[in-house]
Amino acid sequence: MSGSITADAVIGMSFGDEAKAKIVGTLLDKNKYTHCLRYCGSSNAGHTLYKDGKKIITHIVPAGALFGVESIVGPGCVLNENLFLSEIDELSKTIPDIASKVKISTAVHLVSQAHLNEELKEDKLGTTKKGVGPASRDKYARVGKRAESSAALKEFLIDMYDDFLNTEQEKVVICEGAQATFLDIDWGFYPYVTSTHCGIGGIVNNGIPIGSFRNIYGAAKCYDTYVGSKAFQDKNDPVLDKIADVGQEYGATTGRRRQVNYLNLDLIDKAKFLNSTTHIVFSKIDVLREIDVWKVIEDGRVKDLQDETSFVKHIEEKFSNLNIIFSDNPYSI
Numbered sequence: 001m002s003g004s005i006t007a008d009a010v011i012g013m014s015f016g017d018e019a020k021a022k023i024v025g026t027l028l029d030k031n032k033y034t035h036c037l038r039y040c041g042s043s044n045a046g047h048t049l050y051k052d053g054k055k056i057i058t059h060i061v062p063a064g065a066l067f068g069v070e071s072i073v074g075p076g077c078v079l080n081e082n083l084f085l086s087e088i089d090e091l092s093k094t095i096p097d098i099a100s101k102v103k104i105s106t107a108v109h110l111v112s113q114a115h116l117n118e119e120l121k122e123d124k125l126g127t128t129k130k131g132v133g134p135a136s137r138d139k140y141a142r143v144g145k146r147a148e149s150s151a152a153l154k155e156f157l158i159d160m161y162d163d164f165l166n167t168e169q170e171k172v173v174i175c176e177g178a179q180a181t182f183l184d185i186d187w188g189f190y191p192y193v194t195s196t197h198c199g200i201g202g203i204v205n206n207g208i209p210i211g212s213f214r215n216i217y218g219a220a221k222c223y224d225t226y227v228g229s230k231a232f233q234d235k236n237d238p239v240l241d242k243i244a245d246v247g248q249e250y251g252a253t254t255g256r257r258r259q260v261n262y263l264n265l266d267l268i269d270k271a272k273f274l275n276s277t278t279h280i281v282f283s284k285i286d287v288l289r290e291i292d293v294w295k296v297i298e299d300g301r302v303k304d305l306q307d308e309t310s311f312v313k314h315i316e317e318k319f320s321n322l323n324i325i326f327s328d329n330p331y332s333i
Ligand code: IMP
Pocket: 015, 016, 017, 044, 045, 046, 125, 126, 127, 128, 129, 130, 131, 132, 133, 178, 179, 183, 192, 193, 194, 195, 227, 228, 229
């Protein structure tokens, strides 16, 4: 007999970098969670959050560990031992007992040095070069190595079913997304995608039962950004460069400048449908406020909503059956 599971989730609605970690951090501050589950991605992610006034960036270590919550890297992730262990070392300088809060599912596939080297040699897609594609290829070709075979990770390993899902404990889990719906291997703009499942289906595949979801937070920004080789930004529109400058749109993992476009409401609508979101948090409204340009893409074309009030009203009306939150700071929602 297993105890009940209640799950909240934070899922990217666009192309990543939508301030998911800020939402996760706020929820960890507000609610009592027994666990945090990182359900997709790898060291490719760069999650920035502020804790007790300090800026902390994590990559594969789930944010819950920073808050003393038992945190699991689930089987939907792939992981490089050395990158993981050096991230733990780095975070230990701020949070000395962090290692004791992190668990890794035995079924997580390992990113080897050969996988990393492969992307360093050739990468047409503009990946983060963390070996996610090659490791996932080997996973699905059934020739990969799993965390269960790693001596270096031994102290972190758990069997996801026996040690987490099928225990008597009542669990309240925050599921921490990485990347986003339109970087998802199946729902993104293939081949300009990552190689794991970034949406709600990915969470269910980590063993979180469908009926256990409570609140599903979609993370978006008031404009869109994308890093990678796909052409995304209209180079003839100077406003988009201005947004990138004011918004300081540089990747937390690779430092690359992000391409910018106006908020695509058609895609948000699709992501809402695919992920059954109950809330959407639109971050960085302060950036549009500074530039005072209030455009969105809707029905495939750019619409000018003229001022902040019309912008907010338009979005709230469009998603009137959801809880819509606008955020204007990097610390909380
Ligand atoms: P990969 O995940 O490193 O294979 O990269 C595949 C695509 O996803 C590239 O366009 C990356 O820039 C993008 N990507 C991967 N992780 C993130 C992220 O955390 N934020 C934004 N883009 C990401």
